[in-house]
Amino acid sequence: MIFIDLAVRNLRRHKVRSILATVGIVIGVVAIASLGIMGSSLSTLVGGMVSDVSDTVLITPHLAASSGDPFDPRSALAASISTKNVGLIEKAAGEHRAVPMFVASDRLRVRETSGYATIYAMPAADIPFLLEREAGLYPQGRSSGVMVGSLLADEFDLHPGSRIEVGGESVRVLGIAAERGMGIDINPDYAIIVTEDWYTERHGPQDYSRVVVKVGDLSAIEDVKAAIDQQINRRSEVVDILDSREILELYYETIDAINIFLLGIGGVSLLVASVSILNVMIISVTERTAEIGLMRSIGARKREVLRMFLYESLFLGVIGSIIGGIASTAVAFSASASISDLFADFSVSGEAGIPISVVIGYVAFAMAFGIGTSVVAGFYPAWKAAQLNPIEALRYE
Template identity: 35%
Template sequence: MIGKDIILQLSVRSVRLHFLRSVLAALGIVIGVVAIAAMGMMGANMTLSVTDDLSEMANVLTVTAYTGNGGGGGFGPPGGGGSSSGSDDELLTESQFRDIEKIAAKYGTVYAVYQESDTIEIGDDTRKATIYGLDPDVIPEVLTLAEGAYPKSTASVVVGPTIAERNDLKIGSKIDIGDSDEGSTTTVRVVGILEERGMSMDLSTDSAIIGSEKLFVGIYGGEGEYKQVNIAVDNLDDVDTVKTEIEEQLNKKNDEVTVSDSSRMLESITSTLSTMTTFVMAIAGISLLVAAVSIFNVMMMSVNERIREIGILRSIGTQRDEILKMFVYEAGILGLVGAGIGAVLSLAIGYVVVLGMVGTAEYFFAPDSIVYVLMATLVGIVICVVTGVYPAWRASNLDPIEALRAE
């Protein structure tokens, strides 16, 4: 009886004798493992990046007027830009703001937000931008400057870093709010540039202009009619309490407001990203199916070419299960080599893909990201072994006498 070490040696010998064929078969596994791992890591890094951004805003509640459809749903945050329609039923009143302030002021900072989308003129350039109006005393509490100062008059504003970069705005630059072709404009001066905030559900300031409430009302009117009210809760544990109290008080008789927190948006975004990642990985998995067919073909060719060898082995006492193991080992070797090389390449290629698609590799080595390398490696090995089972079974069930007669 041939020992297990000899069986493994015979499997290695077969792979070496048909080296080029084995390399091509293993290459399919390499490509499949890299594709699945890279796509998985890209999706994981996107999810982790978004989750981290929104988690920083987990203590912020946004109150908007109830519109009958959940208060703005989808992925766009209530403060994420866009024009306010100006209709009373989509705006919060001064009375509602005071009620919210009365409830939530003891838990943190409460402030009302005026918001409009309008044309701005910077030199000869005309474009759209979001205009915010905030209480001047609140602006330093909720927004962080990169340079300059906070606005102290109705003629001064701070701007987001994106709009500043795109329009080459600096401290002292002038902006005309409004379309000069359609009527009068209001000229304001940039006194500060904000730090980048990224995705947020309270205020999307990166591409916005922020001034005082008096400036906003002086341009658009609508004093005491707010797009939303934001609450920055001091203690994260109080978020649910504040949300419940506001809903119970203001929606006691009729639905007047909708209270949103980052968890709702986070669940929607992560669910969508997870679905997209699974879909992309499924497409990438097609390459592993192609590799499986290649492995199966290689193993069947190996059986057909070694029928006489199998007959000799059987005639000297080799058992069927040992013949079976010999061919399974051969498929396993191809899987281990292909998946191992694929895993190493996945780290290099995946890093480039993540950096290019997500813009940061900060979370690349996080467990939720690296797990896709392990998963793709295991899938590659399992596919090789599974596709080698039938050829191995067929080899083990060959009749020894008929096998010896083979040419």
């Protein structure tokens, strides 16, 4: 106990230095825990935003996706799927339903508010197949009416019978699509849905933007993809074929990479704090060289001197980690709430929070990392103090 008392006494004798070292640990623990919790919250939100479309195969023009590099000049090229290739896709899909569609944007005006909205155009018979109806009717054939997504309708207080301007033309809202969330195939909640006939009547015949294949039997997804690839990409790569599982995997791989990056930032902060503790402990050993010599001369063992200095760094780490753990919980919940509010309109599940076990896990990890880093940082100065020659230490000035 006497060595614990000596460690506490020395920390109290140099309050400013001890406080500054503790603040460094607090910052590092807050950075790790809060960034980790925020990353987990973001992952949960993405999971809530993505609707269940595990039966979907998405076919897009190859040039539209290019290599995925934003600096690839092919990314800027317009690309589409020809009517002939759509026929081949339908043939390869067999009994599974293929839905070709146009994806565009046009100017939307609702009363005094104007902007741009996404437009999905597809065969009239396929609209009820892909989308559930919340209110009103589905658009039919060349009808001048349109269907709007539920979130767009909520934002502008639209209902069946409302009139809006699309591309400068006044049209009637026939129906409201039920909230669906961010899907792999389409994201209709903030969009306008029209029939293919309605769209081509105003913009002329065009090639399609994408084709969505709904596979009735999930075990047949790979076979459907292979059949489409064989039918379309036999000579050259014309289309990219992805199923919903692959796309979701890309989403989550990206989120995991973000989480690792965020934790890395927090880890760097804590390592910087450990350098501060190392500096504090080296100064402490240097200032107390004569005291160490006296202790050794009256019988203190090397391991007891080592423990005394390790206690100092341990106390700094424990105090800083406890304060940091409490602060990081508050910071993380506040930041997660802000992210939830930002994406609340896109969430399907309505559950934006993260499990308390995840919060406890990140806080515990950050605190353990903070304490461990502090002890490691204090080990060398403690070892150096324990190795001092008692006679030479007593003569040190």
